[in-house]
Amino acid sequence: MNVNRRQVLRTGGGIGVATLLAACGGGRKTSSSPADADGAGGADGAPRKGGTLRIGALGRSSAITRDPHGNQGNESDYLIIALVYDTLTAPGLKDNTVGRLATGWKASDDLKTWRFTLAEGATFHDGSPVTADDVVWSLRRLRNTPAGASRLPGIKAANITADGKDVVVLVSDYPNAELPLLTRLSTFVLKKDTPDKDVATAPGTGPFKLDRYRSGNARLLRNDHWHGGQVHLDAIEVTMFESPQAMANALMGGQIDVASNAGSVAARTTSSRKDIQVIRRPNDMAMPIVMRTAQGSPFADPRVREAVKLVVDREAMVKQVLSGYGTVANDILGTADPAYAKDIPQRKRDLGKARKLLGEANFDLSKTYELITTEDIPGLAESAALFATQAREAGIKVEVVKQESAAFYDKTWLKGDFYTNYWGTNDSVVFFASNTMVTDAARNEAGWSDKDFDAAYRKAIGTADKSARAKALHELQQIEHERSGYLLWGMADGIDLAAPTVHGLPRLPGYGRVQLESVWLSR
Amino acid sequence: MTGAVEPRAGAAVPRRAVPAPRRALALAARAGVVLAERAVMLCALLAVVFAAIELLPGDAASATAERGESAAAAAAHRHLLGLDRPLWERFTNWMTALPAGDLGTSARGEHVTDLLSAPFPNTLLLGGTAFAVTLAAALALGYWGAARPGGPVDHIVGFASTVTLALPEFVVAVGLLLVLSSWTGLLPAVTLTADDGSLASWTMLVMPVLALAVPQIGWNARIIRGALADQAGAPHVIAARLDGLSPARVLLRHALPGARPAVATGIATSTGMLLGGAVVVETLFNYPGIGSVLAGAVADRDTPVIAGVVAVTGAVISLVLLGADLVRARTLGARP
DSSP states (O other): OOOOHHHHIIIIIIHHHHHHHHHHSSOOOOOSOOOOOOOTTOTTOSOOOOOEEEEEEEOOGGGOOOOTTSOOOOHHHHHHHHHHSOOSEEEOSSSSEEESSEEEEEEOTTSOEEEEEEOTTOBOTTSOBOOHHHHHHHHHHHHTSTTHHHHSTTOOGGGEEEOSSSEEEEEOSSOOTTHHHHTSSSOOOOOTTOOGGGGGGOOOOSSEEEEEEETTEEEEEEOTTOTTOOOOOSEEEEEEESSHHHHHHHHHTTSOSEETTOOHHHHHHGGGOTTSEEEEEEEEEEOOEEEOOSTTSTTOSHHHHHHHHHHOOHHHHHHHHSTTOEEEOOSOSOTTSTTOOTTSOOOOOOHHHHHHHHHHTTOOTTSEEEEEEOOSSTTHHHHHHHHHHHHHTTTOEEEEEEOOHHHIIIIITTTOSEEEOOBSOOSOHHHHIIIIISTTOTTOTTOOOOHHHHHHHHHHHHOOSHHHHHHHHHHHHHHHHHHOSEEOOEEEEEEEEEOTTEEOOOOOSGGGGGOOTTOEEOO | OGGGGOOOGGGOOOOOOSOHHHHHHHHHHHHHHHHHHHHHHHHHHHHHHHHHHHHSSSOHHHHTOOTTOOHHHHHHHHHHTTTTSOHHHHHHHHHHHGGGTOOOBOTTSOBHHHHHHTHHHHHHHHHHHHHHHHHHHHHHHHHHHHHSTTSHHHHHHHHHHHHHHTSOHHHHHHHHIIIIIIITOOSOSSOOBOTTSSBSOTHHHHHHHHHHHHHHHHHHHHHHHHHHHHHHTSHHHHHHHHTTOOHHHIIIIIIHHHHHHHHHHHHHHHHHHHHHHHHHHHHHHTOOSHHHHHHHHHHTTOHHHHHHHHHHHHHHHHHHHHHHHHHHHHHHOOOO
């Protein structure tokens, strides 16, 4: 087991601090209903203009990245970038994809050519208008980064072109009904020909403009001319925090107004403070257990995989691993997708059936199986440990092996037979299917190859007709539920903590948490 | 690195017979030799750092890769970072750029000097203040305890220092957070920075400094107390006491000078502990220092950043140890 000091600190020191502070904070016994945030423009009346929002976000000073098309390891960096620069589209609540810098999009009949129309009157912070050329240049720059092929899958740089001043044309190598989904997260638009050395301070088109930046912390000012509508706040100050606990302490001490993505441990710490809003963004983080499906793995037999999925006590996992801040899941990834198949019966613990299936598959119960995990995110290693206990009740001997993050990605990820993993993008069934489950997926974590699944996937992304597509998506999820290599026991809520004066915080899972343009302060 | 300055308090007899110019020259020569020794040791240490990171599983290219990177992209990234070149070559390149103040480029493409430019002064401020507090408090407590050996104060100081020196920094930090911030709200819980990257308020320095200093005060108070007790048996101290001088004067003017080497050595070894503890303390208080840079860089296998941190902190520790050596040399007489 390799653990570095930082992780020991995170888990040992961090949790120690958390429980201590929680135990000593006030000593009152509170009911389990945390103060709930009002929705955007809720009961408190119309949004007020003005004020500076002080927000904390997690990040490490060694991992600072300022390039909007770089690999942002820090949530604080991503937050700053997403406030200064606009993406073409953005995650939405009712519709999975909503417009941002692009206000409309339309596909050709073969679903290969997509035309995006840019927002009318959109300008950069220096006043110059946004043209299709700027967008094309930015998307090509994104496509040419090391991870570009996975950020804009199926779209070659040469196939990103401008048509006039305000239309951008993307041509996919294959029919893709879900293409606008791909342009939500990192298609940040900069001015054409921005030199690499100026990227950090280049003007964007977003709701806020950069005032100053220093060592991961930034101050942003309202962009009065934002194309997307009224922005309420005068300014946003982003402070980078190394640990969620320090961030929660800062919030409780009134040093910041919002602790972004603070997590369940911090939420528990603040539970004695009635004045602190706990904003739960459901379906934020998936923490699946991955079973290798390829030949040679002990889990190659689909009956074994089903048995393992029947062994887990999902309610207990959510309650203990996530402190109740989460929901039970049904072995289908992409739970926040409006197209998520809610009608597929929830899989429940059934040890009898599990034993029977294991017997039929001649699963070797005398062996001990290693479940590899990391401490990359809070609760992940705990989920592995609790699962191991539950599996023992079904006669499966599971030994949890903790790996340090870099070792995990080097040795286990995409290769191991049995490991835990996590995903922070959970609003699309197709995202997971294309990225992790179709036979030739670049990140086929379970080494899965299923003809029926591949066919359902191709049908889902290659069909323009809505109801036919929905049918294919449903079939895809049914197969995934039945025999994929993923045991998805639950979904962790994203948890933001906020002072009582903060209103209109986003409720979206994952990267939707950075949409702060409609936030306002009531003080 | 601390082995070179073992206390030799027993041999502490001030020499006054050596003429001043010769002594100054001898001191300078000694400083030069020690400095050269330390520089060589630092280079060796950096080589060990490079080698050690190589032994860890994974490398900077994979640790900082985005999940979607193809094998070809990862290889290109590896090439860009120079990780496809042999270790000695990367080490030599980094070392030859070092004298010009170039610490290389991080795995995410930032200049290491930029990454360290704001955190390092902050850590120096934190460590330096903690150092000063440690020295002052340990001297006061050690002296206070030694004033009446076996008295109640001596017992209390002895007991308290044993307890505190055994306390890890994060326990002290949590205690301080609870008492000074959560319960009373006297001090801000975390450190925030002003526009220029320095601390927004001096009050934010109090708890991090105390969390670092308390265990070291315990350690140094014991050393000072012990060194003063040793001196109490030295002939010139006994003579001073028999002359009827006041106990305070005997301690300050006659016992303390002889105890200086032990005091300097103790506090010098604390420097390393103070900077090491900063990694933990900075994280708990969100103090924008070098410790958090280091912790993240190790997770990223970011050798230039780690080596940069080791180089600058190593230089500081070397200077402090050199200072301790000079104090010893001055007291014991120059013997290069």
